[in-house]
Amino acid sequence: MADFLLEIGTEEIPARMIAGASDELSRRVGELLSRERLVATIQVENFSTPRRIAVLARGVSLSQPDMEEQVMGPALKIAFKDGQPTPAAHAFAKKVNLDVDRLEQVNTPKGDYLAAKVTKQGRPAKDLLAEFLPKEITSIYWAKNMYWRGGKPERFVRPVRWIVAKLDGEVVPVEFGGIAAGDTSRGHRILSGNAVTIGRPDDYSRALASVSVVATPAEREHIIRKALDAATRTVPGARWREDKALLETVVHLTEFPSVILGSFEPEYLDLPEEVLVTVMRDHQKYFAVEDANGKLAPHFLAVLNTSGDPDGLIRHGNERVLRARFNDARFFWETDQKHSLKERVAWLKSVTFQKDLGSYHAKTLRTQKLASLIAEVLLQAEVKTRAGVIHKAALLAKTDLTTELVKEFTELQGIIGGLYTKAQAAQLDVSQDVADAIGETVYDQYKPESMDDDLPRSVEGAVLAIADKADTIAGMFAIGLQPTGSKDPFALRRAANGIVRIIAEHKLPLNLASLMSDALAEYKGSDAERNFTATFAGDVAAFFRERLEFYLRDVKGYAYDVVNAVLAADAGNIVDALARAEAVAKVRGSEDFAAISASFKRIKNILRQASEGGKLKEGGVASDSVESDEPAERALAVATLQSGERVRHFREAKQYDEALAEIATIRKPLDTFFDKVMVMVDDESVRDRRLALLVTLLESFSRIADFSEIVTERKSS
Amino acid sequence: MSSSKNKPLTFQELILKLQEFWAGRGCVLQQPHDVEVGAGTMSPETFLRVLGPRPHRVGYVQPSRRPADGRYGENPNRLYKHTQYQVILKPPPDNVQELYLESLAAIGIDLRKHDIKFEEDNWESPTLGAWGIGWQVMLDGLEITQFTYFQQCGGIDLDPISAELTYGLERIAAFLQDVDSIYDIVWVYGPDGQPVTYGDIRQLDEEQFSIYNFEKADVAKLWQHLNDYEAECQALVDEYIRKTAEPKKPKKGQETAHAENVERFADVKSRRRFPVLPAFDLCLKCSHLFNLLDARGAISVTERVGVIARIRALAVAVARAYADQQRVIAEDREAAPEKATAAAVGTS
Known part of the structure; x- marks a missing residue:
């Protein structure tokens, strides 16, 4: 077994790209070795510095093992006439270098064929690596890459200046970017002379250390x-x-x-x-x-x-x-400081927010109204906010875009506005306390900028942050600038993630659909409205649904089927969805719910087929089943109506654990029902009644989550 | 020169050393372009020479005017007009980075005593339809050079590409001389051995141009100038396009009549002499007027995008015309080398 080292020496690679590219290189080399049967298990080690990415693979065979292969020949009826081999058979035998009597016959779905077992000789690792590595190197992903050679034969992140490729003591003749691999690497630009010979692959980091390069x-x-x-x-x-x-x-x-x-x-x-x-x-x-x-x-x-x-x-x-x-x-x-933020509000008229959506001044006024509206909704749910703080903060929020400091340090937008607000209590004609509260609200308006970032600290900050983001999303969607695929130039996904997180973690009783329709309504009568194109409602709902899924799954760690089940029941109220997800996740593995999930899938199938066959009618009455002659049907009907009522009650009281415990009780009567009772009977009135029972059951018991979405694993015993 | 043994380079010695260094590497030493530009990249020595296949190496000083950066001569780090030393290596040699580091040694920087880093910084100029990949070169935390591998210019993909080195001369001089204000940089030692400073030479320049750029420049006239230069530039490039456009397929029965109506260059000579270079100067005028209007606060953010697009359209059209002209000239030279030489002598 040998070691293999590949080092790609380049001009300085952007710091942000090195880790990813280094991982990708070792993954690609490992997979290549494994694909070509040169290693039993992939063992690779990464190295990288600004001027190189390198990988060391261990346990590499010098050659592929020989492989026995079956080669297909002509169909049997062509290969033999009257039991005698035809020229076709002879030609095939010649091709595979065997006598005709050593050929085999194989039976395939297309008929009987002549075949041959041939031993394919394994190729040397050196040849395989030299042949396939250039393609792997070319395929490495870079956020931005460049041409450097005349005729533009290849692109890479920066010009490649040297390559080291060694299989134990031997150079592997890889070539990329006009550079033939050798065994000479380069040391630190200033601290050492340039060249260093890499003896054996596992000497790599020691050799680099000798020329003042720390390789990992x-x-x-x-x-x-x-x-x-x-x-x-x-x-x-x-x-x-x-x-x-x-x-x-x-x-x-x-x-x-x-x-x-x-x-x-x-x-x-x-x-x-x-x-x-x-x-x-x-x-x-x-x-x-x-x-x-x-x-x-x-x-x-x-x-x-x-x-x-x-x-x-x-x-x-x-x-x-x-x-x-x-x-x-x-x-x-x-x-x-020569011009207060208050003065600067009017200046926003000449700062464009988006060319079809108007100025930041217009945005300020919309956001201000939307923020007040949100505050009212919160008040109805007894979440109190300081209305004056929100109102003033929304007015000043974007004024720092006109300041020199923000023009110089754009990453400090919002923060500078917040700091200036605190310093301008007198100009704002408010007490220092209030100025501080307004300042904090302005300061936090762009938060959270990522999933790890802090949230706005106060409720007022949360309200302004939500209003600002909702206004942007509503406007952009309305003019058809929603994100597509990997393209999201206005960072709308980040904005929506922010809204979801703020609502979830500040536990705000806000409904996404009404938030977004309120946000859109603020554009009514504006110049921007003439540029509106898109089918707004559906797009935005699906977009937020995706963000909510992302939050529940990737941030909160809920299994995807739990997330689907919970959101299928209702995706409008984030806090509620989160609470339901928590409750459902707890019972997901239980036997009761595995059985319920299986039964609900069955119910859905039955209802679908009935509907397709035109047999699902409006007229059926579930309570009729209470009078049924079938004890199992009677029992299920009673349980459905009684438990269903209790589930509804628990759902309204947001007692989801209790609701789920109640739902679990349906398992037994439901199992018995499916054991004993046939739904799709010929008697129309009986069938209608039973179908109606299933419809009612499904409705009553899917209010917390759509359990048919839950993936059930058959445990192998 | 003997006085500089113990002293760091003066401002003009810095320029001389860079000139000497790059002349030694086969660069044409050019003079600054004599139309206002915001950066050395906008000089035709860069913007036009990087187009097309012909190898080229050039080094030049370029005073670069950015009206909005003016600070009335009061800020020790900012200038309305700063000085770049610009090098174009087309195509870049394999050891271009090493050459660059040698040039630093040539201006008296002992790299063993300093910290040098190449940090990602990709350059893009929407006005010029140009972009490249590269670094800002950081010396002890100071950005001293922009190092760019040009990939596109005037909207044209480059082949071969060029390496562009842009040294910020004031910064480097202040660093070498260890002064905190640009105005304290020693430009030269006078006959009496006393320093003549950057402030002595340029202070008034900064003050007066700041007043003009921010307060006095007549906005209406600037717009008028911009429109005039744009129209003149546009007319030239339009004519070039018209005379070189692929002839449209004439309709049946109108062949002769149509062909006579199409305006064409009579011959290669008239094509090579068509004033594309003046058109580029007109385009540069527009760019500078835009910067002045911007400094005057006369361009709203909304208008900004539109005006940039107008200038970009000119730059792209000029670049196309220039590339086309160069191609025709090269073809002509290959077809009849002697005749081309004769023509060249004849025009000089």
Whole structure:
């Protein structure tokens, strides 16, 4: 058994793409080896740095095992005439290199054929890899790739500059992008001379270490964490702020990482922390440092792609850059204070929200009305909100789009508006407390930006966030700009996911369908309405249904059949759907519900067939079955009517565990009914009555979930 | 030059070193384009030369005007007009990154003492119908160069592609000289050995142009200029398109009459002399006027998209015409090399 190493050496790959591509490369190589019968089990190890992705596979055979294969020949009646082989038989024998009497006969659905067993000689691993790897390399997915050679023969994320491919000690002659594989890799650009020979595949990471390249992201992460700790320790009581995304980025920006601690003038701490952290993290890729109380300290940590900074030159350079950036931010902050947010509301008339949907000013007015409407709905369900806070927050929500600071740091939209609101209590003519509440609401309007992001903190924030997103979704759908396939340029899925999560986790008694029709209604009479095209209601319902499924399944972890069952009963009320899913998930595995699910499927089949045969009528009365001569039918009718009433009661009281316990009691009478009673009898009145009973049963017992959607596994005993 | 032994490079020494370095790598050293541009990419030395199959290497300084970036000479990091050093390598050699790093050594940066990273930054100019893949080159946290592999220009897919290196000269000079304000950069040491600073040379420029760009430029006239330049550019490219369009199939019975109505270039010479290059200058004028209007706050967000599309249409049309012209010239040269040379001598 041999080891196989493939390294693709490139110019710097974008940090965000490395992990995915590295995984894909090793998956592809592993599958290739397995498909070509060169490994019994796939054992691969990944390596990656900004300038390379590599995979090491173990237990690789040097050659495919020989394989016995059956080759089909001519049909028997053509191959033999009067028991004698025809020329066709001889030709086939020649082709497979056997005597005619060593050929076999096989029986196939198409008739009897002549066949031959031939031994297919296994090919050397080296040849197979050289032949198939280029296709695997070409197929790696990149979010964005490029041409670099004349004639544009191939695309890759960045130009490929070298390839190492070795099967134990031997070079595998793979070729890609005009580069023939060899056994020479390259070291760190600055810290080492360029070339390093890879002796054997399992020497790879050691060889790279000798030229100042740490070959695995995991090890670099470890080094960076320790170096961050060590650098932070020089400031008493300080801690560095954990930031997973940033850590991942710098891991993929370095081949030989080290860390420096830099400082900035404490006077910059007067700027809001959000601004400082954004400059450090998003623009400079620095880690923020906080003191023992969690407050930002005037320091930063930069991760270098070199061994260190003995003269302090690198620290000095980074400090210069940060100071300039902070200066800019302070300049923008001060400039922005010359015009209050209140003044800026009118400016929104010249900021386009969407070309067919009008300005942000128009959006502001719609969102304001919709938010008030939502607040009223909540009030009816005794969820109280501060109406004034919502009203003012909605008015100011988008004004920060006109500020210099947001133009410079677009990722801070909403946040800047929130901070400015808090700083402008006087201009708003409200107390500082109220200004803070309005500010917080504005600040949180875009939350949650992802499934992991925080929700708006207050109910007012939740209401504004929902109204803003619902207005966008309604407008975009109405002009036919809903997401299609993988395309979602306006991030409407994210917006809808946000609405679902806010409603679910703030436990708001809101109905999606009426929310969205209210949102659409706010467009009535606007210029935008003339551009409306789409069949709105169905599209939006299906879209939210999908988002809700996603939330229940992928975020809350409910099995897909539970989700289908629950949403089939009702998909409008999210909080309720969540509670029902929780209850159904608990009983899903039980014997009672497995049986009920099977019976409900059967009922649906019977009803479908009856309906197709024109035998399902409106006239049947389920309660007639109470008078039936059949005891099983009588029992089921009684149980259906009585239990059905109790289920309805529990459903209304939102006592879903109790409702399900009640539903479970139908199992016995239902099983007995199907054992003893035939539904589709010839006697029309009996049949109508029994069908009506099943219809009623299905209706009464499917209010929590449609149990026919539940997948039942037959347990093998 | 001897005085620079112990001192970092002055601003003009920085330019000289880059010129010298890239001249040594076979680049044509060009002068800045003398029409206002927002970036070195917009100079015809880049925008037009990257089109078509002909290899080309060029290096040049390009003062780049971005009216909206002006700060009345008061912000130490921002300028209305900054200076780029632009290099085009068409096609890029395999060691293009190494060459670039050598150029940094040539301007006195000892990379062993610094932290250098190539971070993803793809460049796109909707106005030029151009985009590329590349990096911002970060030196100790400072973006010093935009490194782009051009993939498309003027809406035309490029083959071969070009590598474009754009050095931000003020930033690099401030870094080398370790000054916090661009205006403190030493441009040159005068005959008395005293520094002449960037501020001495350019401060007034920044102040006056900020006033003009933000306050004085006459919006109505700017629109008028924009419309005029656009119309003139459009007329030229329209004429080129008309004279090179595939002839339509004439209707039966009208063959002769129709053929006579179609305007065509009489010969290759008249086609090669058709003023596509001036059309491009007119297009650049439009682009600069758009930037001025933008700085004046005269373009609403809604209009913005529309005006960008208008300028893009011009840039794309010019690029097409230029590529077509180059193709015809190349074909002609291949067909009759001697005649083409003679023609070239004749026009000079």
